[in-house]
Amino acid sequence: MPERGAPEIPVSLVSLRVNGTWLSLRLDNRTTLLDALREHLDLVGAKKGCDHGQCGACTVLVGGRRANSCLLLAVACDGSDVTTVEGLAEGERLHPVQEAFVAHDALQCGYCTPGQICSAVGMLAEAAEGHPSYATAPDRLAADSSPGQGAPEPFDALEIRERMSGNLCRCGAYPNIVDAIAEAARS
Amino acid sequence: MRPFSYLRAATAEEALDAFAARPGAQFLGGGTNLVDLMKLGVTAPEFLIDVSRLPLDSVETTPEGGLHIGATVRNSDLAAHPVVRTRYTALSQALLSGASGQLRNTATTGGNLLQRTRCPYFQDTSKPCNKREPGTGCPARDGVHRDLAVLGHSAHCVATHPSDMAVALAALDATVQVRGAGGERTVPVTDLHRLPGDRPDVDTVLRPGELITGVTLPPRADGGHSGYRKARDRASYAFALASVAATVRVEGGLVRDASLAFGGLAHRPWRARAAEEVLRGAPATVETYARAADAELAAAEPLRDNAFKVTLTRNLTVNVLSDLASRAEEGARPPT
Ligand SMILES: Cc1cc2nc3c(=O)[nH]c(=O)nc-3n(C[C@H](O)[C@H](O)[C@H](O)COP(=O)(O)OP(=O)(O)OC[C@H]3O[C@@H](n4cnc5c(N)ncnc54)[C@H](O)[C@@H]3O)c2cc1C
Ligand code: SF4
Ligand code: FES
Ligand code: FES
Numbered sequence: 114m115p116e117r118g119a120p121e122i123p124v125s126l127v128s129l130r131v132n133g134t135w136l137s138l139r140l141d142n143r144t145t146l147l148d149a150l151r152e153h154l155d156l157v158g159a160k161k162g163c164d165h166g167q168c169g170a171c172t173v174l175v176g177g178r179r180a181n182s183c184l185l186l187a188v189a190c191d192g193s194d195v196t197t198v199e200g201l202a203e204g205e206r207l208h209p210v211q212e213a214f215v216a217h218d219a220l221q222c223g224y225c226t227p228g229q230i231c232s233a234v235g236m237l238a239e240a241a242e243g244h245p246s247y248a249t250a251p252d253r254l255a256a257d258s259s260p261g262q263g264a265p266e267p268f269d270a271l272e273i274r275e276r277m278s279g280n281l282c283r284c285g286a287y288p289n290i291v292d293a294i295a296e297a298a299r300s
Numbered sequence: 301m302r303p304f305s306y307l308r309a310a311t312a313e314e315a316l317d318a319f320a321a322r323p324g325a326q327f328l329g330g331g332t333n334l335v336d337l338m339k340l341g342v343t344a345p346e347f348l349i350d351v352s353r354l355p356l357d358s359v360e361t362t363p364e365g366g367l368h369i370g371a372t373v374r375n376s377d378l379a380a381h382p383v384v385r386t387r388y389t390a391l392s393q394a395l396l397s398g399a400s401g402q403l404r405n406t407a408t409t410g411g412n413l414l415q416r417t418r419c420p421y422f423q424d425t426s427k428p429c430n431k432r433e434p435g436t437g438c439p440a441r442d443g444v445h446r447d448l449a450v451l452g453h454s455a456h457c458v459a460t461h462p463s464d465m466a467v468a469l470a471a472l473d474a475t476v477q478v479r480g481a482g483g484e485r486t487v488p489v490t491d492l493h494r495l496p497g498d499r500p501d502v503d504t505v506l507r508p509g510e511l512i513t514g515v516t517l518p519p520r521a522d523g524g525h526s527g528y529r530k531a532r533d534r535a536s537y538a539f540a541l542a543s544v545a546a547t548v549r550v551e552g553g554l555v556r557d558a559s560l561a562f563g564g565l566a567h568r569p570w571r572a573r574a575a576e577e578v579l580r581g582a583p584a585t586v587e588t589y590a591r592a593a594d595a596e597l598a599a600a601e602p603l604r605d606n607a608f609k610v611t612l613t614r615n616l617t618v619n620v621l622s623d624l625a626s627r628a629e630e631g632a633r634p635p636t
Contacts, residue, residue: 123305142306142348145335165336166403178376178405184335185406188306189328189350236401244380247396247536251527252627255389278536279400 125188131156132200140187147171147182150197158198158227162281169280172228172235173197179235181279198227201234210234210297217293221284229280233294236276240268240298248275268298302344309349312356312479312511318349319509320481327351327511329372329411332403337416341425342432352408356513359383365519371410371512375465376401378409388517390526390545394468394563397530400537410512413466413476413492414504417459417567418539420444430456431500438500446605447541451566451597457500458603460564461493462539467563468528470571471545474517480510489515490561493568500567522549522557525628529620530563531612540564542609544616548624550584558621560592562613565600572596575617584625586618593617 127138131154138153147164150156150173162170164183171183174196201208207215210233220226245254248271273291282290309315319325325347328334337343356370359381367383378384379395395404398412421427421439428436440448440458448458466489474489493504506512520526526547532538543563549556558579560572575596582588593614600610 122303125306142304143301164339166332166399169400169402172402179402180406181332181400181402184330184332184403186306186328186331186335186348189308189331189352191308232402235405239376239380239401242380244376245385245392245396246401247393249396251389251393251623254392255386275536276401279402 125191127187127191129187129190129192130194132196138187142186142188144187145183146173146175146185146187146190146195149187150182150195156197156199159231160224160227162225162228167281168225168228169232170225170228172232172280174231174235177235177238179232196231198231201230208234209300210237210294213293213297213300214290217289217296219286219289219293220282221286225280225282225284225286229277229282229290232277232280233297237294237298240272240276246272246275248272268295270295273298301338301341302346304338304345305347307347307349308353309351310353312351312354312513315349315351315354315511316479316481316509318347319511322347323508325349325509327410329408329414330374330406331411332399332407333411333415337423340423342416342423351410351511362516362519367517369409369515369517371514372408375399375404375407375409375412379404387520388468388472388526390471390528390547391465391468391517393528394464394530394543394545397528397540397543398464409465409515412463413469413489413512413515414506415461415463416503418462419448419459422459431459431496431503434499434501441603444605445603447539447564448603448606449566450600450602450606450609451562451570452495453567453601453603454496454498454500456498457496457567459496459500459567461503461566461568462564463569464528464530464540464543464563466493467543467561467569468526468545469515469517470561470569471547471559472517472520472526473559474515476512477514477516478506478510479513480507482507484513486516490569490571496567503567520547522547522628525549525624527620527624529616531616542613542616544613544620546617546620546624548579548584548621548628550625550628553584553629555579555582555584555588555625558592560596560617560621562596562617565609565613572617574599579621584629586622589618589621590614592621
């Protein structure tokens with residue numbers, strides 16, 4: 114809901130359901146979803162790596178789909194359901210992707226990890242809906258398998274790497290990240 | 301970033317009216333390009349009209365047997381659409397080759413078409429650039445231009461259009477539906493983007509305030525035998541150095557029909573009509589494909605550091621056409 118605030122700086126009242134709780138924030142229209150989460154809600158799991166959509170460290174789930182929160186204006190997300198890495202576990206029980214990351218030691222410094230995990234959760238949901246990727250063989254791509262009906266794509270390392278290419282890891286923990294996601298995909 | 305007012309438009313009329321009232325406005329799709337450029341200071345709208353929630357988010361078959369794609373359909377949903385996968389395979393592949401899973405979930409059809417060049421000088425406000433600030437010059441011509449144009453460029457600008465999707469749409473004869481103060485019109489996607497000439501600041505033939513409402517694909521018997529291949533500096537999540545979208549129909553060892561478009565080479569997706577001339581009726585052989593590519597690329601004027609793109613595109617063309625033709629001949633997949 115846009116409204117006029119202090120002279121010259123338009124602000125809006127933004128409602129977001131963050132990790133299950135509805136919140137209302139009065140935000141400068143320039144605020145990105147990432148800054149709203151980190152600066153206004155103290156949810157610092159999502160990281161500001163590049164702030165330009167190039168690294169994936171800021172990945173969160175918006176309406177259940179993974180997105181780069183650094184390129185989303187918070188005001189444009191008004192009314193949306195947002196899940197951050199802080200909202201994945203159920204109480205003390207980690208999300209299966211989180212568990213797999215721990216089991217496979219899929220990190221070194223951990224900076225990219227919240228983005229990797231949120232991205233993997235979103236990616237596995239896409240795959241379960243039958244979404245193809247650029248690694249999907251052309252014949253299979255053109256075969257008539259409708260999203261939502263088709264079986265999940267075969268999940269080899271190539272598919273995982275392609276589908277996760279929007280998440281960079283400066284530590285190069287990729288092999289273990291791929292293993293962790295492969296295991297989460299099986300479970 | 302300059303402060304801006306924000307309006308989420310509920311209907312196309314509301315978006316157009318809002319623009320008419322404040323012509324300094326810009327439309328906001330998924331924002332994956334516009335928000336980035338606002339952060340960089342490349343553009344500084346004082347008013348954003350969010351068109352990403354307009355009720356233009358469906359993909360529907362047309363009475364003629366083609367496909368209409370609403371402007372706000374997200375790139376990921378379009379790539380996964382069963383009709384796109386089976387009958388316009390090149391479009392699906394082009395979309396999937398672009399950006400990342402996260403970005404494709406956010407990016408819209410309209411925004412993808414109108415994304416701006418990735419020329420590094422355009423994005424750096426401390427540098428001159430005719431596209432960003434007309435009359436300041438083009439440092440790319442003699443500077444860093446390895447990723448930039450080899451076809452259709454001018455003394456004033458050597459930028460390329462970065463969209464993969466648009467290249468497939470160009471090969472598939474798509475049209476773009478736009479709506480403005482003067483009503484509705486349809487523009488072939490191959491005419492949407494301009495060549496830079498002496499006005500590189502103007503990317504497209506759209507008038508200020510014109511809204512893209514959708515894209516229409518004509519019916520295609522050969523769409524299932526279409527493909528897209530992209531060459532880039534890393535295996536994924538990078539813009540094209542060069543790319544090729546093609547459809548081909550082979551009968552009795554001859555190319556009956558073919559369409560071809562190049563990406564990463566010019567200020568617009570480059571429909572390769574000279575190459576198509578060579579292909580039509582010729583034997584479906586590697587020699588023909590190479591000759592076709594050469595016919596088109598004869599017009600190339602590479603810059604100091606990007607001549608490799610000409611060879612790369614030739615090889616991609618041969619590769620894509622051979623692949624499609626052999627699959628078409630095998631009849632592995634009956635056309636749908
Ligand atoms: C790191 C990174 C990598 C990328 N890699 C690739 C790649 O490999 N290949 C590729 O093709 N793309 C790539 N992209 C670009 C991406 O595809 C575009 O940013 C995206 O498609 C733009 O869509 P959008 O809806 O977010 O547009 P926006 O950013 O919202 O808008 C882009 C432009 O279109 C205008 N606009 C939006 N919707 C409409 C409409 N309906 N009518 C009229 N005007 C409208 C806006 O005013 C703006 O000028 C990449 C982007 C990033 C950040
Ligand atoms: S190539 Fe075009 S966009 Fe790049 S610096 Fe020159 S004028 Fe600007
Ligand atoms: S911080 Fe958003 S992609 Fe890098
Ligand atoms: S673990 Fe350090 S960046 Fe990935």
